[in-house]
Amino acid sequence: xSLLVVGSVALDTVETPFGTIKEGLGGxxxxxxxxxxxxxxxxxxxxxxxxxxxxxxxxLKERKVDLEGLERNMGKTFRWQGEYGYQLNExxxxxxxxxxxxxxxxxxxxxxxxAPYLFLGNIDPTIQLDVMKQxxxxxxxxxxxxxxxxxxxxxxxxxxxxxxxxxMINEGEARALSGEFNLVKAAKVILSLGPKTLIVKRGEYGAxxxxxxxxxxxxxxxxxxxxxxxxAGDSFAGGFMGVIAQNADRANISDATLRQAAxxxxxxxxxxxxxxSLDRMRSxxxxxxxxxxxxxxxxxxxxxxx
Ligand code: AMP
Numbered sequence: 001x002s003l004l005v006v007g008s009v010a011l012d013t014v015e016t017p018f019g020t021i022k023e024g025l026g027g028x029x030x031x032x033x034x035x036x037x038x039x040x041x042x043x044x045x046x047x048x049x050x051x052x053x054x055x056x057x058x059x060l061k062e063r064k065v066d067l068e069g070l071e072r073n074m075g076k077t078f079r080w081q082g083e084y085g086y087q088l089n090e091x092x093x094x095x096x097x098x099x100x101x102x103x104x105x106x107x108x109x110x111x112x113x114x115a116p117y118l119f120l121g122n123i124d125p126t127i128q129l130d131v132m133k134q135x136x137x138x139x140x141x142x143x144x145x146x147x148x149x150x151x152x153x154x155x156x157x158x159x160x161x162x163x164x165x166x167x168m169i170n171e172g173e174a175r176a177l178s179g180e181f182n183l184v185k186a187a188k189v190i191l192s193l194g195p196k197t198l199i200v201k202r203g204e205y206g207a208x209x210x211x212x213x214x215x216x217x218x219x220x221x222x223x224x225x226x227x228x229x230x231x232a233g234d235s236f237a238g239g240f241m242g243v244i245a246q247n248a249d250r251a252n253i254s255d256a257t258l259r260q261a262a263x264x265x266x267x268x269x270x271x272x273x274x275x276x277s278l279d280r281m282r283s284x285x286x287x288x289x290x291x292x293x294x295x296x297x298x299x300x301x302x303x304x305x306x
Contacts, residue, residue: 003245004112005032006045006131007121008078015083018227024277025056028121031234034281035268037063039242043112045069047104049077068109075100088229089203108134117245122146125156142166150176167195168237174200201233209262218262221270228276232269239268267292
C-alpha cells in the first residue's frame, strides 16, 4: 500500500562534535522515504533546483522511491545549515535557504492522489495543507513540523493540524506549539488541536506516544557511537509509517500496531544517527533491521514472577 510523503529534499551542512559535512544529502522527505522504503512503497513529493546532484537521485531510485512527484525547478535547491553540541538532542539552525521551496505549489501526479497513507514532512504548512487536500481518501495522515513554522506560519499549521491523525514533533516543538512546559499538559493541548495521537521525540531519551488517556514510552537504542542526529526524527517517522502502511487492511489502527510502529521508528532512527547524512542507510539490510528490533525487545522486555 502506497505511502505518500511531502517534505524537503535538501543539501545540508552540518557540524557535530565529531565532524562536519558540507552540502550532503538531506531533507525531511529524503530521510523519511529512505527509512520507509524498507517497509513499503513510497511516493515522494518535493522540489529540487538545477544544482541538485544526479548521484542523490540515483540513491533514491536504488531505494525504489517513486520520484514522479519530485519536481526540478529553475533556481537553487533548498539548503539547511545546523550544528549540534555534545548535547545532541536538538539542532541549532544556523541558516535556512528555502530557495526553490519558496514558490513550490505541488500538483500531485494522478496516481498519488489515491495514496491511503500520507506523511506531511517538515515543510511550510501551507504546502502540507495543499497536498492533503489533493489526496482523495487518505486513511492515515501523519505530520511533522518545527519551530521555524510554529512561529513562522502558525495559522497555516493550525489549519493543517485540524485534519491530521498523528503528529510527531520533538519536545521543544511540543512546548512551543502548546505553550506548556510540562509534556503531559502539552500533549493535552495538542490533542485538542486535531491529532488523535501525538508522538513527542526526545532525542537520546526516546519518544513518548500519547493517545486517549494512554502513554507509551519507547527508548532510543543506546549506541556506542552517535555521529549525526540530523534526520533521526524523519527516519523514526519513516519506520513508523512504514509499519502503519503494512497493516493496510485494518480499518482502525490498533494500539498494538501503533506501539510496534513506534519501536520500528526507533530502530530506523538508531541507524540514521550512526553516520553523517544518509550514509548508514546505504549499506543497511533487512537483517540489520530485524536484529535491532530483537535487541529492542531485549532492551525493554521484562518478566516479573513473585
Ligand atoms: P530532523 O529529522 O528533524 O533532524 O530533520 C532534519 C532535516 O530537516 C534536515 O535534513 C533539513 O534539511 C530539514 N529541514 C531543516 N529545516 C527545515 C525547514 N525549515 N523546512 C523543511 N525542512 C527543513
